[in-house]
Amino acid sequence: MTVLNLFGKHQAHLSGHRTLPSWRSVVRGYPQLTISPAILIAILTAWWVVSHVLQAPTYIVPPPEQVWRALVNGLARAPWDPGGYWYHAGITVWEALLGFAMGSVFGAVLGFTIVHWPILEKSTYPYVVGFQSLPKVALAPLMVVWFGFGLEGKVFITAVITFFPVLVNTMAGYQSVEPERIELAYSCNASQWHLITKIIIPSCLPFLFAGLSVASVLAILGAVVGELVGARSGLGMLLMQYNQSMEIAPVFAVILLLAVIGFLMNALVKLAERRFCFWAYRQRGLIGP
Amino acid sequence: MRDALAMRQIESRGSARASLISANALSKTYASERSGSITALQAVTFDIAEGEFVSLVGPSGCGKSTLLRLLAGLLPSTSGSLTLAGEPLRGPGRQSAIVFQSPVLLPWRTILQNILLPIEFRKWPIAEYRRKAVDLLALVGLGQFVDAFPYELSGGMQQRAAIVRALVQDPKLLLMDEPFGALDAMTREQLNLEVLRIWSRSRKTVVFVTHSIAESIFLSDRVFVMTSRPGTLAEIIDIDLPRPRDLKMINTAKFGDYAAHIRSLLDAKGELY
Numbered sequence: 001m002t003v004l005n006l007f008g009k010h011q012a013h014l015s016g017h018r019t020l021p022s023w024r025s026v027v028r029g030y031p032q033l034t035i036s037p038a039i040l041i042a043i044l045t046a047w048w049v050v051s052h053v054l055q056a057p058t059y060i061v062p063p064p065e066q067v068w069r070a071l072v073n074g075l076a077r078a079p080w081d082p083g084g085y086w087y088h089a090g091i092t093v094w095e096a097l098l099g100f101a102m103g104s105v106f107g108a109v110l111g112f113t114i115v116h117w118p119i120l121e122k123s124t125y126p127y128v129v130g131f132q133s134l135p136k137v138a139l140a141p142l143m144v145v146w147f148g149f150g151l152e153g154k155v156f157i158t159a160v161i162t163f164f165p166v167l168v169n170t171m172a173g174y175q176s177v178e179p180e181r182i183e184l185a186y187s188c189n190a191s192q193w194h195l196i197t198k199i200i201i202p203s204c205l206p207f208l209f210a211g212l213s214v215a216s217v218l219a220i221l222g223a224v225v226g227e228l229v230g231a232r233s234g235l236g237m238l239l240m241q242y243n244q245s246m247e248i249a250p251v252f253a254v255i256l257l258l259a260v261i262g263f264l265m266n267a268l269v270k271l272a273e274r275r276f277c278f279w280a281y282r283q284r285g286l287i288g289p
Numbered sequence: 290m291r292d293a294l295a296m297r298q299i300e301s302r303g304s305a306r307a308s309l310i311s312a313n314a315l316s317k318t319y320a321s322e323r324s325g326s327i328t329a330l331q332a333v334t335f336d337i338a339e340g341e342f343v344s345l346v347g348p349s350g351c352g353k354s355t356l357l358r359l360l361a362g363l364l365p366s367t368s369g370s371l372t373l374a375g376e377p378l379r380g381p382g383r384q385s386a387i388v389f390q391s392p393v394l395l396p397w398r399t400i401l402q403n404i405l406l407p408i409e410f411r412k413w414p415i416a417e418y419r420r421k422a423v424d425l426l427a428l429v430g431l432g433q434f435v436d437a438f439p440y441e442l443s444g445g446m447q448q449r450a451a452i453v454r455a456l457v458q459d460p461k462l463l464l465m466d467e468p469f470g471a472l473d474a475m476t477r478e479q480l481n482l483e484v485l486r487i488w489s490r491s492r493k494t495v496v497f498v499t500h501s502i503a504e505s506i507f508l509s510d511r512v513f514v515m516t517s518r519p520g521t522l523a524e525i526i527d528i529d530l531p532r533p534r535d536l537k538m539i540n541t542a543k544f545g546d547y548a549a550h551i552r553s554l555l556d557a558k559g560e561l562y
Contacts, residue, residue: 180393187361187381188458190410198409202397279396279438 062249071253082233085257092223092235093261095151099158100219100265104212107163111170112204116196121171132168136161137225144230154231158222162215166208173207174200206280209273216265220258309461309494310337310360315369317355328519329355332369335513335522337496339461342488344497344505345513346551352520353498357466360496361387374461383411385462386455390470392447394439394454400426401435404454411458418457425453429483445476449483456487465497469504478536481507485534503539506530506547514554523554 027034044064050056051063058066077084114120114128140157147153177200185195227236235254242250274281317330330352337343345353358364359371362381371378373385386407394403404422408415426435429449431442439447448468455463465484469477481504488495499505505512512526528547530538538544 178391178393180389180391181395183358183363183387184389184393184406185410186363187385187387188407188410189381189383194410198406199395202395205397279440 059246059248062252066249067252067256070247070250071256074250074253074257085235085238085254088233088235088238089257089261091151091233092220092227092258095154095223095226095234096158096219096261096265098151099155099222100162100215102155103159103162103219104166104215106159107166107211107215108170108208111167112174112201114167115171115174128167132164136164136222140225140229143226149230149232154223154226154234157226158219161218161222165214165218166211169207169211169214170204173204176207177203205277209269209277209280212269213266213273216269217262219265220262224258307339308336309339309341309374310335310496311370311372312336313370315356315359315371316367317352317359317364318367330359331519331521333520333522334369335525337494339494340492342495342497342508342510343513344499344509344511345515346499346502346505347515347520347523348500348517348555350520351515351517353515354466355520356515357387357464357496357498360462361385361464363387383458384460385464386458386460387464387466388448388451388455388468390467392439392444392451394447394450396439399436399438400431400442400450403439403450404457407454407458422453422457425456426450428487429453443476444472445480448472448480452484452487456491456493461494463493463495465495467498467500470500477504482536484508485532489533502548502551503544506544506551507534507536507539512547512551514551516555526551 047061047064051058051061071085074085077086079086079090081087114124136157139160143153143157147156181199181203182195185199190198223234224236224239227234228240231237235258239251239254242248242254312333312335314332314334315330316328316332319327319329321327333352333356345356347353355364359366360373360378362378362385373382394400395406398406401419401422404426405415405418408418423432423435426432429452431446431449431453434442434446434450439450442450452465452468469480472480484495484497485508495508497505497508506528509528512528514523514526515521516523526547530541530543
């Protein structure tokens with residue numbers, strides 16, 4: 001018995017000796033697996049303390065478990081049930097995706113065209129800058145007048161918002177193509193078509209993806225803003241509805257859902273970037289950030 | 290077709306060292322917004338024979354890169370005449386290939402794909418050149434990196450690949466714009482030997498831009514010493530060192546004399562740095 005105990009103690013001592021420094025190295029090596037969850041726990045605890053210990057009114061800060069219940073209830077409904085979250089999330093995501101696709105395609109093509117012909121760049125640049133400094137969400141109320149409460153207005157405002165980061169990044173990408181790459185093409189008598197498709201467009205890709213990454217997050221913003229000013233469905237409309245009836249727990253649940261959707265949209269762009277722009281990653285990895 | 294004719298003309302002249310490049314009072318002026326215009330190159334006259342190795346040496350801003358780009362047909366000259374293989378040079382042709390200071394390898398292409406890029410640009414049959422590209426890669430010691438991506442290669446290896454990309458086009462004239470300027474001294478010496486080895490096999494005409502006096506003497510048949518503001522050809526020096534050359538020659542008295550002479554030419558203009 002004593003022998004066993006001693007043995008156990010001895011082992012605990014040994015392993016304790018070994019795990020103490022390695023625990024620190026785990027924190028240092030994998031902060032996303034250790035510190036990140038710790039921050040989440042701290043936030044949830046603080047939230048719990050605010051609503052239960054400090055007794056904040058539920059219409060200001062609903063307790064976490066109420067928000068959780070609202071979220072589970074909303075997600076338990078069928079996707080075609082307008083009383084659940086899936087239905088409205090689907091509509092918001094659809095608006096965001098359509099707007100994102102239109103805005104980024106248009107932004108990339110126009111950005112490329114503008115830089116390719118210097119006359120166009122010089123003549124349109126003041127308008128590009130002017131329109132870019134305009135807060136695009138200010139156009140949202142106008143969309144209701146132009147397109148009504150349906151899908152089109154939301155797609156349009158999303159397209160306008162996502163258009164600019166893609167346009168500006170495509171322009172920057174074109175302008176930062178190494179001049180030697182272009183000289184190389186010229187020295188080999190390359191056609192304009194080859195110069196554009198084999199040198200300039202691939203050279204622009206890292207910049208284009210940086211623009212798409214920003215645009216993917218802005219896309220959700222565009223769709224939600226469009227719904228806030230007037231819509232029959234979508235998470236933004238839901239948000240407005242719950243807010244007006246002072247049901248704050250579902251408001252929190254919908255906000256959480258929007259955050260998750262934004263994160264996933266961005267992750268999708270990052271995934272595409274790793275697939276189509278793999279070399280930029282590896283290069284960065286080699287040279288350092 | 291016209292190239293073939295020009296070639297035959299040169300051959301029919303019967304001289305062993307026909308002149309490949311002939312520049313007469315060649316000048317290049319850049320328009321500049323602030324100071325009106327900048328003369329990068331002023332009335333330069335020279336001939337370069339076929340198979341010759343020529344270095345352009347001088348301080349930065351002496352117009353040596355401008356001269357190289359004129360030879361490549363990447364820039365139009367302002368005045369004077371420039372002929373390549375008996376024909377006035379109008380734009381880049383199939384006669385020359387260029388190696389830049391940086392390797393300019395496209396990171397999304399493998400080494401082999403990078404080397405075949407000029408073939409794609411020139412719309413030549415790629416299948417026929419693949420074998421040649423692989424052989425050339427093996428020749429410069431990159432045999433096992435055919436399908437590697439550029440970032441997997443060291444700087445020196447990348448520059449070798451860039452040289453192969455030029456050679457695969459089988460140019461008459463190989464233009465090199467400070468190709469080893471960004472490399473460390475050891476790699477640089479190694480690549481200098483490599484260039485001489487390739488040159489002695491293929492006997493291409495090489496125009497090599499450098500700001501290293503030693504490098505220019507070590508490699509060349511003739512060194513063109515250039516001085517700046519405006520860029521002119523100060524002197525053409527025949528390097529009478531035996532070939533094949535090896536690194537030991539750098540320490541000989543004759544090598545030292547050449548170096549001292551070139552240095553004094555640059556020094557007279559206050560251009561040593």
